[in-house]
Amino acid sequence: MFILLGMPIVQIIIFGFALTNEVKNAKIAVLDNSKDEASLSLISQIDASRYFELEKNLHSYTEIETEFRRGKIKLALVIPQHFAEDIQHLHKTQVQLIADASDPNVANTLTNYAASVIMDYQKRITNDKKLPYTIDTELRMLYNPQLKGAYNFVPGVMAMVLLLVCTMMTAITIVKEKEMGTMEVMLVSPMKPQMIVLAKAVPYLVLSAVNIASILLLSVFVLEVPINGSLVLLVFESILFTLVSLSLGLLISSGAESQQTAMFISLIALFLPTIMLSGFMFPIENMPLPLRVISNIVPAKWYYSIVKSVMIKGTGLYVIWKETLILFGMMIFFLTLAIKKFKIRLA
Amino acid sequence: MANDKVITADKLTKRFGDFVAVDRISFEVNKGEIFGFLGANGAGKTTAMRMLCGLSMPTSGEASVAGFDVYKENEKIKKNIGYMSQKFSLYDDLTVKENMRFYGGIYGMSNKFIKEKTAFILEYLHLQSEADKLVKSLPLGWKQKLAFSVAIFHEPGIVFLDEPTGGVDPVTRREFWNMIYNASDTGITIFVTTHYMDEAEYCNRVSIMVDGRIDALDTPAALKKTYEAASMDEVFLKLARKAKRSAD
Amino acid sequence: MSAVIVENIIKTYGAKKNVVTALNDISFEVKKGELFGIIGPDGAGKTSLFRILTTLLIADKGKAAVDGFDVVKDYKEIRKRVGYMPGKFSLYQDLSVEENLEFFATIFNTSIEQNYDLIKDIYRQIEPFKKRKAGKLSGGMKQKLALSCALIHRPSVLFLDEPTTGVDAVSRKEFWEMLKKLKEQGITILVSTPYMDEAGLCDEVALIQTGKILSINTPQGIIKDFKKPLWAVKSSDMLRLLNEMQALDDVEDIYPFGEYHHVLLKKEYGREQLVQWIRNYSHEDAVVQKVEPDIEDCFISLMKN
Numbered sequence: 001m002f003i004l005l006g007m008p009i010v011q012i013i014i015f016g017f018a019l020t021n022e023v024k025n026a027k028i029a030v031l032d033n034s035k036d037e038a039s040l041s042l043i044s045q046i047d048a049s050r051y052f053e054l055e056k057n058l059h060s061y062t063e064i065e066t067e068f069r070r071g072k073i074k075l076a077l078v079i080p081q082h083f084a085e086d087i088q089h090l091h092k093t094q095v096q097l098i099a100d101a102s103d104p105n106v107a108n109t110l111t112n113y114a115a116s117v118i119m120d121y122q123k124r125i126t127n128d129k130k131l132p133y134t135i136d137t138e139l140r141m142l143y144n145p146q147l148k149g150a151y152n153f154v155p156g157v158m159a160m161v162l163l164l165v166c167t168m169m170t171a172i173t174i175v176k177e178k179e180m181g182t183m184e185v186m187l188v189s190p191m192k193p194q195m196i197v198l199a200k201a202v203p204y205l206v207l208s209a210v211n212i213a214s215i216l217l218l219s220v221f222v223l224e225v226p227i228n229g230s231l232v233l234l235v236f237e238s239i240l241f242t243l244v245s246l247s248l249g250l251l252i253s254s255g256a257e258s259q260q261t262a263m264f265i266s267l268i269a270l271f272l273p274t275i276m277l278s279g280f281m282f283p284i285e286n287m288p289l290p291l292r293v294i295s296n297i298v299p300a301k302w303y304y305s306i307v308k309s310v311m312i313k314g315t316g317l318y319v320i321w322k323e324t325l326i327l328f329g330m331m332i333f334f335l336t337l338a339i340k341k342f343k344i345r346l347a
Numbered sequence: 348m349a350n351d352k353v354i355t356a357d358k359l360t361k362r363f364g365d366f367v368a369v370d371r372i373s374f375e376v377n378k379g380e381i382f383g384f385l386g387a388n389g390a391g392k393t394t395a396m397r398m399l400c401g402l403s404m405p406t407s408g409e410a411s412v413a414g415f416d417v418y419k420e421n422e423k424i425k426k427n428i429g430y431m432s433q434k435f436s437l438y439d440d441l442t443v444k445e446n447m448r449f450y451g452g453i454y455g456m457s458n459k460f461i462k463e464k465t466a467f468i469l470e471y472l473h474l475q476s477e478a479d480k481l482v483k484s485l486p487l488g489w490k491q492k493l494a495f496s497v498a499i500f501h502e503p504g505i506v507f508l509d510e511p512t513g514g515v516d517p518v519t520r521r522e523f524w525n526m527i528y529n530a531s532d533t534g535i536t537i538f539v540t541t542h543y544m545d546e547a548e549y550c551n552r553v554s555i556m557v558d559g560r561i562d563a564l565d566t567p568a569a570l571k572k573t574y575e576a577a578s579m580d581e582v583f584l585k586l587a588r589k590a591k592r593s594a595d
Numbered sequence: 596m597s598a599v600i601v602e603n604i605i606k607t608y609g610a611k612k613n614v615v616t617a618l619n620d621i622s623f624e625v626k627k628g629e630l631f632g633i634i635g636p637d638g639a640g641k642t643s644l645f646r647i648l649t650t651l652l653i654a655d656k657g658k659a660a661v662d663g664f665d666v667v668k669d670y671k672e673i674r675k676r677v678g679y680m681p682g683k684f685s686l687y688q689d690l691s692v693e694e695n696l697e698f699f700a701t702i703f704n705t706s707i708e709q710n711y712d713l714i715k716d717i718y719r720q721i722e723p724f725k726k727r728k729a730g731k732l733s734g735g736m737k738q739k740l741a742l743s744c745a746l747i748h749r750p751s752v753l754f755l756d757e758p759t760t761g762v763d764a765v766s767r768k769e770f771w772e773m774l775k776k777l778k779e780q781g782i783t784i785l786v787s788t789p790y791m792d793e794a795g796l797c798d799e800v801a802l803i804q805t806g807k808i809l810s811i812n813t814p815q816g817i818i819k820d821f822k823k824p825l826w827a828v829k830s831s832d833m834l835r836l837l838n839e840m841q842a843l844d845d846v847e848d849i850y851p852f853g854e855y856h857h858v859l860l861k862k863e864y865g866r867e868q869l870v871q872w873i874r875n876y877s878h879e880d881a882v883v884q885k886v887e888p889d890i891e892d893c894f895i896s897l898m899k900n
Contacts, residue, residue, distance in 0.1 A: 180687075184681045185679060185744075188674050189702045190671070190675045190702075345653060388734045388763045487636070510761075515636055515637065516639075521850045521895075545853040545891075549833075568854070578853065
């Protein structure tokens with residue numbers, strides 16, 4: 001009852017306030033090749049904007065790539081040499097904006113924001129001059145030059161499908177046995193309870209593997225989303241996430257007594273957070289602190305960022321080791337809890 | 348005399364595809380009668396009962412319940428009958444009082460009527476002190492008695508009881524039958540199914556269904572005479588053993 | 596050695612406020628090879644008792660042993676040795692008859708062939724339908740399949756929780772005949788039922804009501820313990836007869852019993868006295884006779900005291 005009445009309220013609040021496509025305080029890095037008065041002024045204006053937060057001053061072009069791969073920044077601004085001079089003498093110069101387009105929406109928004117800040121700056125310095133200054137912006141969309149939506153939703157769908165198949169289906173089939181009374185007979189047999197649970201989980205593990213394969217094949221050959229990183233790594237991470245989902249399913253099944261309850265818990269506790277808090281639909285960076293904290297316990301958040309890194313950005317384990325470790329920890333935690341909670345008796 | 352027949356069925360049939368669940372059954376039930384409706388699992392009892400309650404359309408044949416036709420007036424039938432089964436009867440998470448209020452409301456009874464009737468039933472069942480307790484906290488026997496009271500709450504002409512006493516202890520079972528007798532005394536017609544053969548003896552007349560047909564219909568005494576049996580149990584076994592089709 | 600020993604078992608459910616006592620200090624023994632009936636209405640505690648004995652529940656207090664093994668400590672041993680058919684047991688609906696049986700054989704590390712002789716009498720009746728899905732079987736056939744599955748590993752003790760509930764009189768008779776045959780094979784059988792008339796088919800019965808054992812004895816023994824004379828009366832107006840006799844001071848109890856009312860009197864009156872009473876109320880075709888009590892009479896009398 002509480003859930004039914006409370007859900008809409010919580011959802012409205014989350015959707016209305018917390019989940020916006022508007023991007024605030026996006027991390028930005030600057031490669032200032034000029035380091036003169038004008039470039040510093042532009043940088044400080046960008047930093048002052050509520051949309052951006054200066055993360056780092058870079059010193060070379062190669063650093064940009066590294067920062068993007070690490071996922072530390074969303075946007076990079078490159079200011080050419082003799083920035084101030086060019087403005088003064090040629091009345092014309094050019095800056096480069098590089099965006100992480102693995103999330104095309106965010107990339108689009110950010111480059112628009114940045115362009116308008118630059119435009120503002122341009123107006124301000126032009127103000128008392130007769131001849132207008134022009135600062136051209138050159139855009140570069142990293143990883144996803146065509147700004148394809150598929151780059152974003154393929155990893156999201158993978159997370160969702162695996163969660164749905166593994167968690168919900170495992171939970172439901174085990175609870176069904178309880179409902180049918182077959183679990184009672186299973187328990188009163190020499191079979192080890194862990195074996196029963198394992199036997200239930202294995203088919204879904206296999207099913208998930210097939211799902212992963214078909215999603216990847218489709219995305220590569222139909223949607224033309226490349227797998228830039230190591231396929232082996234991607235599969236390994238997917239299996240890891242599958243195991244996390246399975247453990248969660250087992251955990252739910254040990255608590256739920258009816259199929260409806262199992263379904264309900266799976267939906268409320270896993271599915272909705274996955275949609276809302278994994279970063280798939282709404283960027284996590286812009287959420288209020290409480291939600292950002294909560295998002296950390298959503299396994300899909302970590303998996304989503306892993307898949308994006310490996311598939312789209314082509315990074316290796318050295319970047320995503322932290323996420324991998326977290327998922328691994330989650331799996332161990334949920335699995336131990338599930339096995340511990342699985343009763344060798346009825347009560 | 349026609350008024351005294353509260354249920355009439357004439358060649359009532361229900362088919363599910365090739366399967367004839369109820370095969371041309373004909374019978375009449377008199378007002379105030381306790382009519383036992385017996386049969387093995389799968390003989391077609393439930394299907395027949397559903398048709399009479401207006402829950403299921405017959406394939407062919409005629410039937411009327413409380414003077415209403417089962418084809419055209421099934422809504423009216425539902426208003427004029429009570430129904431209770433072993434499985435579904437009361438809402439477990441409502442209190443005793445709330446259940447009565449609820450059923451009274453469903454049948455469009457006035458608030459005053461509901462209030463008076465509730466007080467009457469609580470006293471009759473000695474349940475006053477449990478009135479505000481949840482139904483699920485009551486012992487099974489009490490639940491069944493309460494469910495019966497609720498089934499006749501709106502004072503219907505006929506009440507259908509589907510295995511009302513399954514699993515109930517022998518003392519409560521008899522108390523339950525006492526309630527049935529009293530209800531029948533006030534003119535309510537009772538249509539009851541049961542697996543307890545001793546309960547068949549309590550009925551005024553008993554019909555026994557075998558393979559979708561009514562194979563026997565008479566008073567318990569006459570049935571025992573016809574089938575040269577000492578008890579209804581024997582009568583039932585003699586008839587039901589002839590069944591060809593398997594249950595359910 | 597006894598096949599089952601139960602000593603002072605207590606089991607309660609629920610939290611502080613709403614404690615339900617399912618089993619209240621129950622003790623009994625079942626000898627090897629016996630067909631033991633636990634007879635009582637729903638809510639008497641039969642299922643709780645069976646679950647404790649099959650190691651599915653742990654009692655709050657008391658001890659129990661099955662086949663010489665403690666139900667808590669040696670639960671693994673017991674799980675190897677017992678067969679169990681829970682009340683709401685349904686098989687795997689979407690597996691066929693044969694597949695179900697094979698499945699249970701595998702679970703118990705055995706094969707159908709190994710113990711076929713034990714189940715063949717029962718299984719033969721459903722073998723013509725062995726390709727049919729269990730979900731499509733009739734009630735009686737499901738029951739036979741379930742019994743076959745519970746027997747497939749040749750258990751030493753078989754627990755059947757309300758196998759005949761909701762089953763019609765014919766199938767019930769057949770089921771008890773199967774149990775009799777199993778007993779001849781030396782399997783100890785504990786069976787629970789709400790039907791009093793099934794008591795007579797057991798070697799020994801425990802009558803149980805609201806978590807307490809009312810009596811344990813052979814069916815004959817229980818009837819012997821019923822020491823008061825019991826009368827059966829009938830007339831053409833049974834309801835009036837019941838109400839009128841209930842009002843009599845000398846009548847201790849009267850209740851409907853099949854086509855008769857059974858009457859217990861407070862003093863030892865002769866038949867003449869009963870006839871006299873009934874005549875006073877001007878009943879037609881009155882019949883009065885002395886009868887032997889059956890288990891149901893005993894249960895009623897034990898319940899009321």
